Amino acid sequence: MRRSQQWDLGVPGLRSRQRSMLGSGLTDGILAEADGSIDGVLAAAGGSIDGDWRSGYICVSEEDYPSLRILPSALAETQSDLPFVAIVRSREELYRWLSNPLPRLQWIQVEGMLGDSDAWTEVAHSDSDVSLDLILSDPSSEFSDLYKLVDACAVHDFRVTMLAQPGLLKAVRLAAALACPVRILPGQPTAEVLAELKEVLDFYLHAPTVEAPIEFFHSLLAITYGGDAGSLWMILEEDPAAFLQYDINGQTRLPRSNSFESVEISPRKFVEHHLKSLVEQGAECATCPWQQPCRGYFKWPDPTYSCKGVKELFSVVQAAADEIGRDLASYALSRSPSDRSDEQ
DSSP states (O other): OOOHHHHHOOOOOEEOOOOTTTTTBTTEEEEEEEEETTTTEEEEETTTETTOOOOOOOOOTTOOOOOOEEEHHHHHHHHSOEEEEEEEEEEHHHHHHHHHHOOTTEEEEEOOOOHHHHHHHHHTTTTOOOOEEEEOOOOHGGGGGGGGGGGHHSOOOEEEEEEETTTHHHHHHHHHHHTTOEEEEEESSOHHHHHHHHHHHHHHHOOOOOSSSTHHHHHHHHHTTOEEEEEEEHHHTOOTTTTTEETTTTTOOOOTTOOOOOOSSSSGGGHHHHHHHHHHHTGGGGGTTTHHTTTGGGGSTTTOOHHHHHHHHHHHHHHHHHHHHHHHHHHHSSSSSHHHHHOO
């Protein structure tokens, strides 16, 4: 399988790196990447293969990383002590954070601005080193506007985040052509979207144009292959224990929800409480082989959502991980003794 040659996958561990890179994993200035060795073969998601750097995947340690606050631009102005992400929705807000970022700014989340050609022309001429996370709420209608980022991508680190909606594959293909990491927020996908997610997974696994991670597939593949336990909540930056979202009024809210509603549970305990509740109520999570990496992700906010199609998608990931394992084992056996001694 080509992907096993491009990004080896292994056991997550922490390695320091100075600059925050979207799609690479970040714990308050610490890059979280997978690295390890399998049968003497370097296995690293986000590591170096034959001297060639590859972007990694997000794997945040709760012990090392207090909740990253994700706030609208106006509220972000008050941040000074802890790391935060500023959400911008206008050209003025974008320029403000690019030109004069506060020290603890981790990246800028850009919403509803993809069609603003003049804004991206200005970004392309900016010397700021702040990374940008571009949100696509409707991939089918917005994907063609990604071409407006060509010049800006040459000088800035971008990630393209998109909701799992019809038209997803076109947006993923174009983002990959720009060599941007991609984060897909699947939510509770319909049958139509699940079919398209399978096409995206096939594209990620086999297309030679893919040079950056496509999440959540990249990290799920690493976990399935044998990496440390992780969860989709963390991979997709939706675990309130590590990524705490705020509305314009400064109120915390749960992912895919307007508020914490009547749930009397701390953000840090939300995922644990959610999964425990599902198991106690006899949800299919209780016996699901994917319980550890999912942790009830697809049962939120509707706990009655059927995961039949999701499990089929996960099975494809499992088959891909098994194939990678066989490829790496064959590669290890094919090397001469001198090759192995050179690596030691």
